[in-house]
Each structure stands twice: as structure tokens, then as C-alpha cells.
Amino acid sequence: MPDPSPKPENNMLLIGVGKAGGKAAYYVFQRGGLPGLRICVMDSDAEALRHMHGLNTILLPLPEKEDSEEEQHRILHSALEAQFPSVQLVLVLCGLGGRTGCHYSLQILRHAQRHALACAAIVAMPHSFDAPELHSRAAEGLQELRQITPAVQLLPCQEFGKLFVDKSQQEAYPQAARWLAETCLGFLHPFVDYSSPERKSTKGKLNKENNQLTFIFQDQPLGIFAGGLPSKYYGENLDQPSYQRLKVHIDSGD
Structure with missing residues (x-):
């Protein structure tokens, strides 16, 4: 209650x-x-x-x-x-x-x-x-x-x-x-x-001028796996699963 x-x-x-x-x-x-x-x-x-x-x-x-x-x-x-x-x-x-x-x-x-x-x-x-x-x-x-x-x-x-x-x-x-x-x-x-x-009434009304990310992400052609490290996220090529982009075969076990 x-x-x-x-x-x-x-x-x-x-x-x-x-x-x-x-x-x-x-x-x-x-x-x-x-x-x-x-x-x-x-x-x-x-x-x-x-x-x-x-x-x-x-x-x-x-x-x-x-x-x-x-x-x-x-x-x-x-x-x-x-x-x-x-x-x-x-x-x-x-x-x-x-x-x-x-x-x-x-x-x-x-x-x-x-x-x-x-x-x-x-x-x-x-x-x-x-x-x-x-x-x-x-x-x-x-x-x-x-x-x-x-x-x-x-x-x-x-x-x-x-x-x-x-x-x-x-x-x-x-x-x-x-x-x-x-x-x-x-x-x-x-x-x-x-x-x-x-x-x-106050939710979502942050100061837009100051509500910016501290870090700026760089553009890289290989997307999230470009650097080989999980911390290096570049926000590209997310339309395909990673194993398809990297041509990794997954055995389904059938």
C-alpha cells in the first residue's frame, strides 16, 4: 500500500x-x-x-x-x-x-x-x-x-x-x-x-545550451568494432549484426 x-x-x-x-x-x-x-x-x-x-x-x-x-x-x-x-x-x-x-x-x-x-x-x-x-x-x-x-x-x-x-x-x-x-x-x-x-512540469526542461556531452565521438568507417575495444563506440553500421559484418560463422548446433 x-x-x-x-x-x-x-x-x-x-x-x-x-x-x-x-x-x-x-x-x-x-x-x-x-x-x-x-x-x-x-x-x-x-x-x-x-x-x-x-x-x-x-x-x-x-x-x-x-x-x-x-x-x-x-x-x-x-x-x-x-x-x-x-x-x-x-x-x-x-x-x-x-x-x-x-x-x-x-x-x-x-x-x-x-x-x-x-x-x-x-x-x-x-x-x-x-x-x-x-x-x-x-x-x-x-x-x-x-x-x-x-x-x-x-x-x-x-x-x-x-x-x-x-x-x-x-x-x-x-x-x-x-x-x-x-x-x-x-x-x-x-x-x-x-x-x-x-x-x-520540470522533467525534460534542462538547459539545452549546457546539456551537451563532454566528449565528442569521432566518425569511423567500421562502426562500433573499429577499435577492437568496447569503449570505442562510433555509432555507425549498426544495421547489420557484428558477426555478419566481420564474416563470422555461427554454428547453430543442428
């Missing part, structure tokens, strides 16, 4: 923390977001927050200042309390090597856990060219993160960065933020409730 109790209109909260998380959350916002999704960006960099036009932003104290620890907790918790009443799922995006991203993401998820909320994190690990300090911070943060919630999705920038051989180091960070954003949309999509009458 369906639950007759009313459901909150905004039951999902996306929090982008730090530079990488903030940019990723802004990409999600530009893409049109999702029905029932509230987006917030938190950072200790006031200049970065000024570029998040149209989003709810919260300026946090610098995490390395030990004497401001109580102030950090007060600002963060008061901001979260204002968001939590109607929320059922909290998703945090961040670059786990950054001071702000790592420090405050852990605090946010611990606070959400104390409120018995479902919580998850999608985090970008440092690139191969990042300083050892970032790799060390990310490794320690990941251990703590997995103690808070098992729902942790990693983006291993160090492993997959070599796929973008034509990208400079400066371009690698925006690319990682877009990667976070696309992963976030895929993660949240199963939780979207399109049955609500108020939400049906």
Missing part, C-alpha cells in the same frame, strides 16, 4: 565543497539540475563563491586555523540545519586533496549521519602532478570517509588523467570538475521522483 504521507518537494541536497566540488555543483546547476534537488556550494574562498551566480553559497572559515575550530562548527552546523528539515539524501562533491574540500566534507557527512540522513560522497582524487601533500591528505581523508558512509564514489584522476593526453595541467582541473558533475547526475537520477504533479 503506498505511503499517503506527503513527500517533501526538495528531498535531495547536493553540496559542492571547495574549488572542485563547487565547480562541479555549478555545472550540475547549469545543466538544469534535477527535480527535487537543492544545490549548495561551500568554500573558504570568497572570490570563488562570487562566481557561483544563482546558487546558495556559504563562506566557511579557513580549515587550517585551529583557533577558529568552534567558529567552523558553528557556521557549518547552522548552515546545514537550515537545509536539513526536508532532506532525505545528502550528496557531497569535493576534491579530496584540497584542504577545504577534505576537511569540511567529512564534517558535513558526520553531521548528516547524526541526523540519520542517507549520505554519500563523490570525490576526485589528486592528479599525478599534484603535490605529495595532496595525495597524503586524500588517502587519509578517504579512510575517514569510508568509516562514515559506504556510499563513496571515487574518480581516480591519477589513473585516468593519461587518457586526456592533449590536456594541459590547467585544463585537467575543470575536466575533473565536469567529471564530478556528470557522475553526480548519474548517481542521483534513480532517486528522482517524477510522479509528483509539481515535478512533471
Whole structure:
């Protein structure tokens, strides 16, 4: 029997923390977001927050200042309390090597856990060219993160960065933020409730200008099997089954 109790209109909260998380959350916002999704960006960099036009932003104290620890907790918790009443799922995006991203993401998820909320994190690990300090911070943060919630999705920038051989180091960070954003949309999509009458009007109304694929597929004459790898899909010659195109005989067993 369906639950007759009313459901909150905004039951999902996306929090982008730090530079990488903030940019990723802004990409999600530009893409049109999702029905029932509230987006917030938190950072200790006031200049970065000024570029998040149209989003709810919260300026946090610098995490390395030990004497401001109580102030950090007060600002963060008061901001979260204002968001939590109607929320059922909290998703945090961040670059786990950054001071702000790592420090405050852990605090946010611990606070959400104390409120018995479902919580998850999608985090970008440092690139191969990042300083050892970032790799060390990310490794320690990941251990703590997995103690808070098992729902942790990693983006291993160090492993997959070599796929973008034509990208400079400066371009690698925006690319990682877009990667976070696309992963976030895929993660949240199963939780979207399109049955609500108020939400049906927003379905399919994404910002067309920003609703574009990140990667551009190339045209190849041999179609999906051109590269010999399942990841190389070129979208051609799908009118014939693969075994016919490759002249492979299949014994029917008769």
C-alpha cells in the first residue's frame, strides 16, 4: 500500500565543497539540475563563491586555523540545519586533496549521519602532478570517509588523467570538475521522483545550451568494432549484426 504521507518537494541536497566540488555543483546547476534537488556550494574562498551566480553559497572559515575550530562548527552546523528539515539524501562533491574540500566534507557527512540522513560522497582524487601533500591528505581523508558512509564514489584522476593526453595541467582541473558533475547526475537520477504533479512540469526542461556531452565521438568507417575495444563506440553500421559484418560463422548446433 503506498505511503499517503506527503513527500517533501526538495528531498535531495547536493553540496559542492571547495574549488572542485563547487565547480562541479555549478555545472550540475547549469545543466538544469534535477527535480527535487537543492544545490549548495561551500568554500573558504570568497572570490570563488562570487562566481557561483544563482546558487546558495556559504563562506566557511579557513580549515587550517585551529583557533577558529568552534567558529567552523558553528557556521557549518547552522548552515546545514537550515537545509536539513526536508532532506532525505545528502550528496557531497569535493576534491579530496584540497584542504577545504577534505576537511569540511567529512564534517558535513558526520553531521548528516547524526541526523540519520542517507549520505554519500563523490570525490576526485589528486592528479599525478599534484603535490605529495595532496595525495597524503586524500588517502587519509578517504579512510575517514569510508568509516562514515559506504556510499563513496571515487574518480581516480591519477589513473585516468593519461587518457586526456592533449590536456594541459590547467585544463585537467575543470575536466575533473565536469567529471564530478556528470557522475553526480548519474548517481542521483534513480532517486528522482517524477510522479509528483509539481515535478512533471520540470522533467525534460534542462538547459539545452549546457546539456551537451563532454566528449565528442569521432566518425569511423567500421562502426562500433573499429577499435577492437568496447569503449570505442562510433555509432555507425549498426544495421547489420557484428558477426555478419566481420564474416563470422555461427554454428547453430543442428
